[in-house]
Amino acid sequence: MDLIEKIKNRDFRTASRLIRDFEDDVSSARDILKDIYPHTGKAHIVGITGMPGAGKSTIIGELIRRYRIDNKRVGALLVDPTSPFSGGAILGDRIRMQRHFEDSNVFIRSLAARGALGGLSRAVGDSIHVLDAMGNDAVIIETVGTGQQEVDIVNYAHTVAVVLVPGMGDDVQVMKAGLLEIADIFVINKADDDSARKLRLSLMSLVDSGSPIRRPVKPLIAAVGNISNNELYNQGLDQLYRHINAHRNYTLENKECLSAMLEKKLFHELDQALKYVITEDIMKSIAEREDCRREIHKLRTRELDPYSIARRLIKIMQHPSGNPNQS
Amino acid sequence: MTERKIRILLAKPGLDGHDRGIRVLACAFRDAGFEVIYTGCHQTPEQIANTALQEDVDLVGLSCLSGAHRYLFAKVVELLRESGGEDIKVIGGGIIPEHDFTVLRDAGIQAVFTPGSTLDSIVQWVRDNVKTSKRQ
Numbered sequence: 001m002d003l004i005e006k007i008k009n010r011d012f013r014t015a016s017r018l019i020r021d022f023e024d025d026v027s028s029a030r031d032i033l034k035d036i037y038p039h040t041g042k043a044h045i046v047g048i049t050g051m052p053g054a055g056k057s058t059i060i061g062e063l064i065r066r067y068r069i070d071n072k073r074v075g076a077l078l079v080d081p082t083s084p085f086s087g088g089a090i091l092g093d094r095i096r097m098q099r100h101f102e103d104s105n106v107f108i109r110s111l112a113a114r115g116a117l118g119g120l121s122r123a124v125g126d127s128i129h130v131l132d133a134m135g136n137d138a139v140i141i142e143t144v145g146t147g148q149q150e151v152d153i154v155n156y157a158h159t160v161a162v163v164l165v166p167g168m169g170d171d172v173q174v175m176k177a178g179l180l181e182i183a184d185i186f187v188i189n190k191a192d193d194d195s196a197r198k199l200r201l202s203l204m205s206l207v208d209s210g211s212p213i214r215r216p217v218k219p220l221i222a223a224v225g226n227i228s229n230n231e232l233y234n235q236g237l238d239q240l241y242r243h244i245n246a247h248r249n250y251t252l253e254n255k256e257c258l259s260a261m262l263e264k265k266l267f268h269e270l271d272q273a274l275k276y277v278i279t280e281d282i283m284k285s286i287a288e289r290e291d292c293r294r295e296i297h298k299l300r301t302r303e304l305d306p307y308s309i310a311r312r313l314i315k316i317m318q319h320p321s322g323n324p325n326q327s
Numbered sequence: 328m329t330e331r332k333i334r335i336l337l338a339k340p341g342l343d344g345h346d347r348g349i350r351v352l353a354c355a356f357r358d359a360g361f362e363v364i365y366t367g368c369h370q371t372p373e374q375i376a377n378t379a380l381q382e383d384v385d386l387v388g389l390s391c392l393s394g395a396h397r398y399l400f401a402k403v404v405e406l407l408r409e410s411g412g413e414d415i416k417v418i419g420g421g422i423i424p425e426h427d428f429t430v431l432r433d434a435g436i437q438a439v440f441t442p443g444s445t446l447d448s449i450v451q452w453v454r455d456n457v458k459t460s461k462r463q
Contacts, residue, residue, distance in 0.1 A: 013411055016383035024331050087332075088357035094378065095367040101374035108381055112332075112362050 004035045010134050016109055018130055022123035023111065027280070033126060040132040043075070043139045044248050047157030049119060049179065052145025054163040055189040057096035059224070059237070060140050064100050066241040067138055073105045075131035076140045079121050082112040089113075093142055107134060118152025119143035125156060125269060146179055154182040155268040158261065159247045161185040161240070164203075166195035174202040183219045185243045191223040191236070217250055217257070282313055291316055331459035333361045336384040338375045339368045340403065343393035348420065352388065355446040361453065372399060376406035379415055385457045391421040401434035408435075416457060420444070 006014040021029035046063075048056045060076060067074045078093035089112035100106040109131075111121040120143055121127075131139045143153050153160055162183035174180060186203050188196055200223060207219050220243040224236035251258050286292045295312055298304045304312075337353050339346055346368050356363045364382050366375070379387050387407075389400050400419045407415050419431060420440040428439050437456065440449055 013380045013383060016381055020383050083357055086358045086360045088360045089362045090353050090357050091362060091364045094364060098374060101377050110364050110382060
């Protein structure tokens with residue numbers, strides 16, 4: 001059976017190994033993507049973001065349960081931070097999803113951020129395609145615990161839920177740019193005291209007053225109570241699950257909104273691919289070619305600045321045997 | 328050639344909530360530059376084997392302080408072999424009497440680390456024995 005068939009048949013090891021090739025930047029993996037790409041575009045991509053300890057992983061475990069009740073197949077990519085010192089990582093998001101470990105309709109994969117700054121891993125974009133081709137109806141992405149500015153998820157997800165907890169500052173925090181602007185859905189987690197009410201009021205005023213910069217859809221709000229009150233807890237999560245599906249249906253029904261969103265995502269993906277394709281060859285050549293190394297030497301001797309060298313290297317690549325000054 | 332990052336699953340099978348040791352080990356592995364997937368206590372062997380496949384790890388580290396290591400560790404190895412993960416190495420640690428060492432080795436557990444093992448010796452074992460495949 002070839003690799004694409006294995007992935008379509010949900011062979012977990014094959015899928016995970018391919019994701020690992022993307023993480024380790026194995027260039028042959030990108031050739032495999034050629035064959036995978038035609039089988040993608042069906043899954044609903046849901047991004048879950050928010051501060052460390054806000055409850056993202058627990059909420060994802062509960063969302064997976066609801067997708068399974070509806071007999072949907074689910075994939076999840078969970079990103080945790082990489083140590084800036086050792087390059088190692090502890091990936092501990094799965095621990096909240098133990099009940100799904102033996103379900104062959106649920107595929108969960110942890111990724112280390114490996115130095116990416118936007119709250120994801122560089123391999124996330126390509127990995128989503130793998131999970132999509134596996135026939136997952138929904139692909140859930142958990143970002144690293146975010147602060148105010150890690151908003152990369154908006155370039156990958158169809159629906160973004162931002163998980164907040166009460167008590168993290170006054171209502172001016174809610175007005176700031178960044179993370180709160182990317183929410184299609186706000187989740188107020190641990191919403192069992194009076195400060196949760198205040199957070200909800202601040203969010204409601206944000207939702208009602210903000211100009212629709214990115215989204216024509218008004219963000220929805222779901223409040224999830226403390227797990228010690230089982231009934232309220234489940235009601236809140238049911239509401240979140242309904243909101244996610246409602247947002248999906250809205251975007252599917254409004255063609256203009258849908259195509260604007262898809263186009264933005266495709267351009268982002270193309271932008272990433274373009275940078276990769278252009279720099280891949282040049283970086284290889286720099287190491288291998290004498291004429292390229294001579295250019296680098298000019299950088300060391302301060303004869304030329306990095307931007308001029310970059311332009312000259314591109315010209316060298318366009319005229320493989322020639323002199324960059326001739327063109 | 329790409330240098331591959333070593334991925335390790337650490338888990339506690341069975342009815343055993345004593346996770347101090349495995350948590351310390353997880354941090355030592357992190358500091359050694361490995362990627363550690365930590366799934367916590369009370370795992371069934373089936374959950375551990377499935378996670379190892381989904382995460383494409385090179386090594387599974389099991390900790391057991393309850394006395395049930397002979398059954399639980401062997402079961403994880405058996406499940407990995409049945410499901411195409413026979414190349415994934417399995418090591419164990421915990422309160423394990425010396426006379427069980429050979430039983431565990433015969434069951435496919437490649438190394439056993441008991442109280443007194445230094446973190447350095449465990450990290451070194453990983454470096455010596457886990458060879459990640461290098462691909463172009």
